[in-house]
Amino acid sequence: MAAFTNPIVEVSTDEDVTGYGEVNIVEGITSDTPTTAIEIVENYIGHEIIGKDAFDIEKIAEIMDENVRGNWSAKTGIEYALWDAIGKYLEQPVYNLLGGKYVNRIEVDYTLSMNTPSKMAEMALEMMKYGYKTFVVKVGLSNELDVARLAAVRKAVGPDVKLRLDVNEAYTVDKAIKMIKAFEKYDPEAVEQPLPSWDIKGMARVARAVDTPISADEGNSSPQAALQLIENEAVDILNIKPPYHGGLWNSKKVASIAYSAGVPIIVGGVLQFEISRQASRHFAISTKMANAGYAHEGPGPASQALTGNVTKHVISYEDVRQWGGFVELTDEPGLGFELDWSQVEKHSKSTA
Ligand SMILES: [Mg+2]
Numbered sequence: 001m002a003a004f005t006n007p008i009v010e011v012s013t014d015e016d017v018t019g020y021g022e023v024n025i026v027e028g029i030t031s032d033t034p035t036t037a038i039e040i041v042e043n044y045i046g047h048e049i050i051g052k053d054a055f056d057i058e059k060i061a062e063i064m065d066e067n068v069r070g071n072w073s074a075k076t077g078i079e080y081a082l083w084d085a086i087g088k089y090l091e092q093p094v095y096n097l098l099g100g101k102y103v104n105r106i107e108v109d110y111t112l113s114m115n116t117p118s119k120m121a122e123m124a125l126e127m128m129k130y131g132y133k134t135f136v137v138k139v140g141l142s143n144e145l146d147v148a149r150l151a152a153v154r155k156a157v158g159p160d161v162k163l164r165l166d167v168n169e170a171y172t173v174d175k176a177i178k179m180i181k182a183f184e185k186y187d188p189e190a191v192e193q194p195l196p197s198w199d200i201k202g203m204a205r206v207a208r209a210v211d212t213p214i215s216a217d218e219g220n221s222s223p224q225a226a227l228q229l230i231e232n233e234a235v236d237i238l239n240i241k242p243p244y245h246g247g248l249w250n251s252k253k254v255a256s257i258a259y260s261a262g263v264p265i266i267v268g269g270v271l272q273f274e275i276s277r278q279a280s281r282h283f284a285i286s287t288k289m290a291n292a293g294y295a296h297e298g299p300g301p302a303s304q305a306l307t308g309n310v311t312k313h314v315i316s317y318e319d320v321r322q323w324g325g326f327v328e329l330t331d332e333p334g335l336g337f338e339l340d341w342s343q344v345e346k347h348s349k350s351t352a
Pocket of ligand 1: 168218
């Protein structure tokens with residue numbers, strides 16, 4: 001990844017309040033590209049919601065869905081901007097509009113990108129200095145190497161650190177069962193999305209065959225998908241990525257399904273700047289099932305390699321260290337960030 005290409009959405013109101021949201025683009029996963037997201041926001045959805053009441057998020061979501069099917073990232077940009085605007089108008093942090101603070105701080109995890117086993121172990125040791133107690137080990141390319149990756153990281157971090165595996169849909173049912181049984185020697189916390197997103201029955205077979213909890217990420221694409229995964233006993237955990245669900249309101253719908261079934265939530269991360277990270281933090285801190293013992297990536301600091309930012313303040317790894325492996329939220333109104341316009345300008349030019 002050489003650069004983020006996330007459009008910023010601005011929603012202005014006649015109450016002298018302006019909200020901002022961020023569209024999260026990963027072309028291989030989202031149905032949006034930067035160009036299509038801007039086109040959809042400007043020409044297919046934006047003018048349909050002009051004049052509506054910014055508080056009417058449920059209705060505006062319906063209008064967006066009637067005009068464009070899917071394209072959740074683009075819609076999330078608008079939805080986040082609405083929450084930011086109404087929070088600022090009410091002079092309340094968004095979490096106070098979503099159920100309040102269920103906890104005072106959110107535990108974060110760190111994702112170890114796929115690399116050689118020794119490089120991944122090294123990275124885990126490096127990040128433990130910042131207080132991380134949960135790591136996501138990316139696997140899925142090669143049988144022996146996948147086990148070697150987990151083994152190397154476990155050996156480096158010791159028995160008390162939690163290690164979660166993320167397969168990103170790469171296995172078949174038979175392979176998943178075989179691999180997870182091999183992983184179990186190294187005490188994984190959970191295995192995420194071992195099978196393709198559509199294979200709910202297959203996930204159920206895997207979940208029945210192994211002891212390790214199974215999580216759905218790519219497969220958990222809507223409240224309806226979450227319900228099907230749970231009804232089919234295909235998951236023990238749901239990973240929710242608010243930017244892929246159309247924003248905070250839809251994510252709360254998924255959270256209600258998880259709550260009803262007693263299924264813990266992980267708030268996953270994508271390629272997010274601080275705007276979208278803040279939104280994920282408001283979601284996580286206000287959601288009971290997101291505080292059921294699993295750490296989160298989405299609420300953590302923005303990208304590992306990020307060298308520029310578009311907001312004045314950015315939560316950093318140093319902050320995570322000071323908060324002991326957690327992140328905290330202030331009571332700033334709205335989503336709680338301030339855009340740095342010189343940076344917005346700078347980065348707009350660099351990608352134009
Ligand atoms: Mg994942």
